[in-house]
Amino acid sequence: MPKAQETVLEINLKALKHNFEYLKSKLNTNTKFLAVVKAFAYGSDACEIAKYLQKLDVDYLAVAYVNEGVALRNAGITKPILVLHPQAVNFKLLIERCLEPSLYNAKILNEFIAVAQQEKQTSYPIHIKFNTGLNRLGFCEKDIDYITSKIAETSSIKISSIFSHLAASEDLNEKEFTLKQIESFKTISKNMIESLGYKPLLHICNTSGILNYPEAHLDMVRSGIGLYGFGNSEKENKNLKPVATLKSIISQIHHIEKGETVGYNRAFKSDGFLKTATLPIGHADGIGRQYGNGNGFVTINNKKALIIGNVCMDMIMVNITNIDCKEGDEVIIFGEKPSASIFAQTVNTISYEVITGVSQRIKRKLV
Structure with a gap:
C-alpha cells in the first residue's frame, strides 16, 4: 500500500x-x-x-x-x-x-x-x-x-x-x-x-x-x-477488521535542548536533549487536547511516539528521540495497529468517539 x-x-x-x-x-x-x-x-x-x-x-x-x-x-x-x-x-x-x-x-x-x-x-x-x-x-x-x-x-x-x-x-x-x-x-x-x-x-x-x-x-x-x-470486546475485535486508518506525515523535526519548551503555553519543558516531530493534524481534525502532554501517542516506523505539549488546532508534536525517522515519513494515528480502541483508551474514551471525530477536512481515500 x-x-x-x-x-x-x-x-x-x-x-x-x-x-x-x-x-x-x-x-x-x-x-x-x-x-x-x-x-x-x-x-x-x-x-x-x-x-x-x-x-x-x-x-x-x-x-x-x-x-x-x-x-x-x-x-x-x-x-x-x-x-x-x-x-x-x-x-x-x-x-x-x-x-x-x-x-x-x-x-x-x-x-x-x-x-x-x-x-x-x-x-x-x-x-x-x-x-x-x-x-x-x-x-x-x-x-x-x-x-x-x-x-x-x-x-x-x-x-x-x-x-x-x-x-x-x-x-x-x-x-x-x-x-x-x-x-x-x-x-x-x-x-x-x-x-x-x-x-x-x-x-x-x-x-x-x-x-x-x-x-x-x-x-x-x-x-x-x-x-x-469493532466488536466491543477483545475477543470479537479479533474477528473484525478496522475499516478506517488515519495516517499523517512528519512535517519537521526539531532538536530540543534541556530547558526548552514545546508548543502553546510552554506546556512541555524538556529535562534533557530530545527530538520532536511536528505532524499536520490537530484538534480541528479530531485529535482533542486531552491527547496532549504525554497521554496519547502515534506510531512511526512501528514505534510509539508520545504526543508532547498541548495539541494545536492543526498540529501535534511528538517525541521521536529513540525513533529512526526523517521528515516526510508516514505516521499512523490509528488503524489496525494500534486500533482506534487502543488510541481511545489512552484518554478513557471509546472507539466510537475517536472514529466519528475525524474532521471532514481530512481527505478520504478508498483502498
Missing part, C-alpha cells in the same frame, strides 16, 4: 466486506441486515460506504438525521433508509426523498401523520420505536392502544417495523437487564401485532446484540460499529 504523503483517512472496503460477511454469518438466512451509516458512516465516508453495502445487497440502511438520508439519495442509494431521529421540520423533505421515519412519541407521530395526509400519501412506511430501558427515545408499553388507534384513523401511513434499542448488550455483567429488555420488547411486539392485525418487522439487536444474543435476532438486526471493525 502506498505511503501517506499528507494527512489522510484510508477506507478499506475489503475490510468492510469482511465485517459484513462475518456479522451476516451469525444470522439465520431469513433475518434481514440493517447497516447504520450515520455520522458520515462512523467518520469514514457515508456515500461510498453505502454504495458498497448496496452492492453487497444489504437490506436496509439507517442514518440519524434527514439531511444524511438526502445525501445518500443524491449519491444514488436506492435501498430503504431508516431515519432514526427525524425532526418534524424536515418531514416534507423526508417524504420527497422516500426516507422512512422512526416515530417515538405522540407529538412526532401526530406531526408526521399530518404531513403525510397533506402530501396525500397512502401507506407511507414508518417505524415505531419503543423504550425498553435505555430511556432515551421511544414510546412506552402503555402507549400501544394510542398508537394503534391513530394508525386506524388514517390510511396515510403503515408500520414497517417495530423496534427498540439495547442499553448494555456488550456488557455480560448486565445480561439480566438485557434479557429483561428483550422480553419486554417481545411482549410489546406481541400486543402491537394483535392490535394492528398485521406483523411489521421486529428488531432490537445492535452489533453486540448480534454477537451476544442470537435468540433476539428476530426479523432484522442493526449493525453500526461492527461494520467498521
